[in-house]
Amino acid sequence: xxxxxxxxxxxxxxxxxxxxxxxxxxxxxxxxxxxxxxxxxxxxxxxxxxxxxxxxxxxxxxxxxxxxxxxxxxxxxxxxxxxxxxxxxxxxxxxxxxxxxxxxxxxxxxxxxxxxxxxxxxxxxxxxxxxxxxxxxxxxxxxxxxxxxxxxxxxxxxxxxxxxxxxxxxxxxxxxxxxxxxxxxxxxxxxxxxxxxxxxxxxxxxxxxxxxxxxxx
Amino acid sequence: xxxxxxxxxxxxxxxxxxxxxxxxxxxxxxxxxxxxxxxxxxxxxxxxxxxxxxxxxxxxxxxxxxxxxxxxxxxxxxxxxxxxxxxxxxxxxxxxxxxxxxxxxxxxxxxxxxxxxxxxxxxxxxxxxxxxxxxxxxxxxxxxxxxxxxxxxxxxxxxxxxxxxxxxxxxxxxxxxxxxxxxxxxxxxxxxxxxxxxxxxxxxxxxxxxxxxxxxx
Numbered sequence: 001x002x003x004x005x006x007x008x009x010x011x012x013x014x015x016x017x018x019x020x021x022x023x024x025x026x027x028x029x030x031x032x033x034x035x036x037x038x039x040x041x042x043x044x045x046x047x048x049x050x051x052x053x054x055x056x057x058x059x060x061x062x063x064x065x066x067x068x069x070x071x072x073x074x075x076x077x078x079x080x081x082x083x084x085x086x087x088x089x090x091x092x093x094x095x096x097x098x099x100x101x102x103x104x105x106x107x108x109x110x111x112x113x114x115x116x117x118x119x120x121x122x123x124x125x126x127x128x129x130x131x132x133x134x135x136x137x138x139x140x141x142x143x144x145x146x147x148x149x150x151x152x153x154x155x156x157x158x159x160x161x162x163x164x165x166x167x168x169x170x171x172x173x174x175x176x177x178x179x180x181x182x183x184x185x186x187x188x189x190x191x192x193x194x195x196x197x198x199x200x201x202x203x204x205x206x207x208x209x210x211x212x213x214x215x216x217x
Numbered sequence: 218x219x220x221x222x223x224x225x226x227x228x229x230x231x232x233x234x235x236x237x238x239x240x241x242x243x244x245x246x247x248x249x250x251x252x253x254x255x256x257x258x259x260x261x262x263x264x265x266x267x268x269x270x271x272x273x274x275x276x277x278x279x280x281x282x283x284x285x286x287x288x289x290x291x292x293x294x295x296x297x298x299x300x301x302x303x304x305x306x307x308x309x310x311x312x313x314x315x316x317x318x319x320x321x322x323x324x325x326x327x328x329x330x331x332x333x334x335x336x337x338x339x340x341x342x343x344x345x346x347x348x349x350x351x352x353x354x355x356x357x358x359x360x361x362x363x364x365x366x367x368x369x370x371x372x373x374x375x376x377x378x379x380x381x382x383x384x385x386x387x388x389x390x391x392x393x394x395x396x397x398x399x400x401x402x403x404x405x406x407x408x409x410x411x412x413x414x415x416x417x418x419x420x421x422x423x424x425x426x427x428x429x430x431x432x433x434x
Contacts, residue, residue, distance in 0.1 A: 025242040025280055029401075032278040040280075056283065061249040063242055063257075064283035066273065146429075171429075184246075185405060185430035212363075212388075213402035
């Protein structure tokens with residue numbers, strides 16, 4: 001996280017066994033390039049320790065990532081009071097990773113506290129289904145997701161949209177403090193929109209250019 | 218690497234401290250989606266063991282990845298004879314990661330043996346400079362890279378090209394068994410071209426579609 005503290009904006013990216021590694025890593029990398037402090041926090045079914053092995057997550061295509069902390073530790077130590085809450089919570093996709101985040105009540109605690117404090121919630125691919133699992137959070141809002149989850153989200157009362165590939169912001173849908181996106185190939189758009197919201201479009205455009213990514217589209 | 222052995226094609230992706238994590242993870246993930254068996258091998262300045270901690274690499278934006286093995290172990294155990302060589306060697310970018318790969322003589326050993334056996338060598342972003350460091354391997358060939366390395370490659374005798382964004386294959390340059398690409402945002406093109414060469418365009422197109430990526434462009 002070298003040099004990432006200048007903006008004083010903070011992101012919390014969740015990871016679990018089965019998280020889609022591209023969606024996580026692209027988002028974390030792009031936000032750190034934007035000068036945002038990013039913490040990667042592990043969600044698991046049981047409370048775990050903080051040893052090297054305890055923080056490992058095997059992602060959906062076998063990439064092994066080490067989280068910076070556990071969500072449990074983050075919430076009890078860093079964010080014991082609301083002043084420690086991050087400016088954005090990022091939920092990457094991956095079917096199994098999203099299922100774990102949907103099953104874990106600690107995810108609900110995080111999302112509810114962050115929403116109550118007006119923080120940005122950002123979910124991509126399968127991850128918008130995590131909101132459905134935790135009491136239909138944000139029901140009625142405009143969302144997108146991986147197309148396979150369109151019916152599940154519509155049936156639960158969300159207004160599902162397919163963003164056009166040539167909208168300036170890219171393939172994301174924003175409705176208030178909820179930002180959603182579609183899948184691996186839309187991860188750059190997803191991350192750059194989060195960056196733009198937190199530190200401004202000028203910085204996000206500069207980061208896009210440095211990655212050879214055309215954004216705004 | 219579940220279900221990834223069907224094609225019997227094998228890829229070796231190198232990682233070092235300071236590797237660009239997006240370029241590595243996108244390529245590994247996409248190739249595993251293509252059904253290719255991918256091994257992530259750590260290159261370091263010193264010979265290291267195979268414990269959990271020994272296999273960790275902190276990438277360019279602070280993402281901590283665990284390699285599957287070390288390059289030393291791979292070459293002495295899996296590829297002691299040429300029958301164990303991978304079908305493709307992948308060199309991801311990241312300035313510091315590429316510098317480490319350029320300094321390590323074991324990288325040269327791998328590249329020379331794979332080239333002599335006609336295997337594909339694939340380098341992206343800063344990584345084409347690794348070829349320059351190891352005796353100007355492939356000098357005279359057509360290459361691309363992150364634009365900042367254009368002059369270094371031209372001065373060393375390579376024919377540097379900037380692939381057009383709307384060529385069907387995407388932003389890559391192929392010259393025989395050498396495939397090069399430009400940076401983070403061209404990683405999908407890079408990986409899909411490797412996949413197409415190893416397991417066919419039809420499979421690569423199907424994988425692109427599943428990731429919501431338009432390829433061929």
